[in-house]
Amino acid sequence: MSHHYAQELQIALLAVQRATLLTKRVFHEKAKGTASKDDKSPVTIGDFGAQALIISALRHSFPGDEIVAEEEASALRENEGLRSQIWELVKTTKLNDTSAEEQLGGGIKDEAAMLDIIDEGKSKGGAKGRIWAIDPIDGTKGFLRGGQYAVCLGLMVDGDVKVGVLGCPNLPVDDSVSLDTKAGVDQSDEEGKGVLFGAVQGQGATSRPMSTGRLQGSKPIHMKRVEDITQATFCESVEAGHSSQDDAAKIAQKLGIAKPSVRMDSQAKYGSIARGAGDLYLRLPVRKDYQEKIWDHAAGDLIVREAGGVVTDVEGSRLDFSVGRTLAENKGVIAAPKAVHSQVLDAVKSVLAAK
Numbered sequence: 001m002s003h004h005y006a007q008e009l010q011i012a013l014l015a016v017q018r019a020t021l022l023t024k025r026v027f028h029e030k031a032k033g034t035a036s037k038d039d040k041s042p043v044t045i046g047d048f049g050a051q052a053l054i055i056s057a058l059r060h061s062f063p064g065d066e067i068v069a070e071e072e073a074s075a076l077r078e079n080e081g082l083r084s085q086i087w088e089l090v091k092t093t094k095l096n097d098t099s100a101e102e103q104l105g106g107g108i109k110d111e112a113a114m115l116d117i118i119d120e121g122k123s124k125g126g127a128k129g130r131i132w133a134i135d136p137i138d139g140t141k142g143f144l145r146g147g148q149y150a151v152c153l154g155l156m157v158d159g160d161v162k163v164g165v166l167g168c169p170n171l172p173v174d175d176s177v178s179l180d181t182k183a184g185v186d187q188s189d190e191e192g193k194g195v196l197f198g199a200v201q202g203q204g205a206t207s208r209p210m211s212t213g214r215l216q217g218s219k220p221i222h223m224k225r226v227e228d229i230t231q232a233t234f235c236e237s238v239e240a241g242h243s244s245q246d247d248a249a250k251i252a253q254k255l256g257i258a259k260p261s262v263r264m265d266s267q268a269k270y271g272s273i274a275r276g277a278g279d280l281y282l283r284l285p286v287r288k289d290y291q292e293k294i295w296d297h298a299a300g301d302l303i304v305r306e307a308g309g310v311v312t313d314v315e316g317s318r319l320d321f322s323v324g325r326t327l328a329e330n331k332g333v334i335a336a337p338k339a340v341h342s343q344v345l346d347a348v349k350s351v352l353a354a355k
C-alpha cells in the first residue's frame with residue numbers, strides 16, 4: 001500500500017504544538033519542579049507533562065502503534081507533589097481551536113490515567129512495525145537556562161524514519177535569520193519566536209510559525225549551498241560532555257573554518273541547518289560507551305535529509321534506528337549539505353584517527 005503519511009504528519013504537528021504550550025507555561029512559572037534521574041540528568045514537570053499530552057494524542061489516532069519515549073512515571077508514582085503539579089498543567093493545556101483539540105482526542109481523563117499514559121512509551125523499538133520516538137523536552141538543560149530546546153517526535157516504520165516533527169519555541173520564526181554565537185543563549189519565546197519543523201520521507205521538509213491553535217501555513221526549507229567551506233557555520237552541543245568541543249575545533253581548523261562554533265542545546269541544531277541558518281552539525285563522541293538515544297535524533301535526521309542534507313555517524317554510516325531504543329550501531333553525528341558532507345567527513349576521520 002502506498003502511504004503518504006498525511007494524517008500522521010498532521011497529528012504529529014498538532015501534538016508537538018500543544019506540548020510546547022505546556023513547556024512554555026512551565027518556563028514562565030517560577031517553580032520549574034526539577035528532579036534528578038538515575039543518570040543525574042535533570043527532568044522537569046514540563047518533560048513529564050509534554051510526554052503525557054503527546055502520547056495521549058497518538059493513542060487517540062493510532063492506537064495500535066508502539067511508542068519509545070524518554071521518560072517514565074515511576075518517580076511520579078512516589079511523589080504526590082510532583083504528580084499533582086504535572087496533572088494541573090496537563091489538564092489545563094489545550095489548543096485554542098476546537099477542531100484541532102478534537103483531532104488530538106481532547107484531554108486526559110484523570111491523574112491515574114496520566115501516569116499510565118506516560119508509561120506507554122516503554123517499547124523496546126526495533127526493525128518491525130510502526131514505532132513513534134518521543135523526546136518531550138530535548139535539551140532540558142537548555143530549557144532550564146533559557147537556551148534552545150525542542151519537543152521531538154518521529155515515526156519509524158520497519159526501522160526507517162518516515163515522519164519527523166520538531167517544535168522549537170525559542171528559535172526565530174524567520175528561516176533566513178542566520179545563526180550567530182548568541183543563538184543558543186538567553187533565548188525566550190517572545191514575539192517572533194517559535195517554529196515547527198516537519199518532514200515526510202520523499203516529500204521534503206518544511207517550517208511554519210508555531211501557533212496556539214490550528215496549524216499555520218508552511219514553507220519548504222532547504223540547506224544552504226556552501227560555496228566556500230572556510231565560511232561555513234557549524235553548530236555543536238553546549239554541554240562539553242555531550243560532544244567533544246576540542247575535536248570539533250581541530251576539525252574546523254582542518255577545514256579552514258575560522259568562525260567560532262554556534263553552541264546550542266537540543267535538536268534545534270538539526271532544524272537550524274535544515275533551514276539554512278547554519279551549515280554543519282558536528283557531534284563527536286566524548287565517552288566510547290555512550291549510545292545515542294533514538295529520540296534525540298529521529299526527527300532531526302529526517303528533516304535534514306529531506307532539506308538536502310546527509311546525516312551519518314563519524315564513520316560515514318547512516319544512523320540506524322532499527323536496533324532498539326539507542327543508536328547502538330553508530331557513534332556521533334555528522335550532518336552537512338550533500339555537496340560538502342564527504343569533505344567534512346574526511347576531516348572528521350583524520351582528526352579522530354590522529355587521537
Ligand SMILES: Nc1ncnc2c1ncn2[C@@H]1O[C@H](COP(=O)(O)O)[C@@H](O)[C@H]1OP(=O)(O)O
Binds near residue numbers: 041243286
Ligand atoms: N555523554 C553523552 N553524549 C552525548 N549525548 C548525551 C550524553 N549524555 C546525555 N546526552 C544527551 O544529549 C542530549 C542533548 O544533546 P545536546 O547536548 O545536543 O543538547 C540529551 O538528550 C542528553 O540526554 P538526557 O536527556 O538524558 O540529558
Ligand SMILES: [Mg+2]
Binds near residue numbers: 135137138295296
Ligand atoms: Mg534529548
Ligand SMILES: [Mg+2]
Binds near residue numbers: 137
Ligand atoms: Mg528529553
Ligand SMILES: [Mg+2]
Binds near residue numbers: 041042043070140
Ligand atoms: Mg533528558
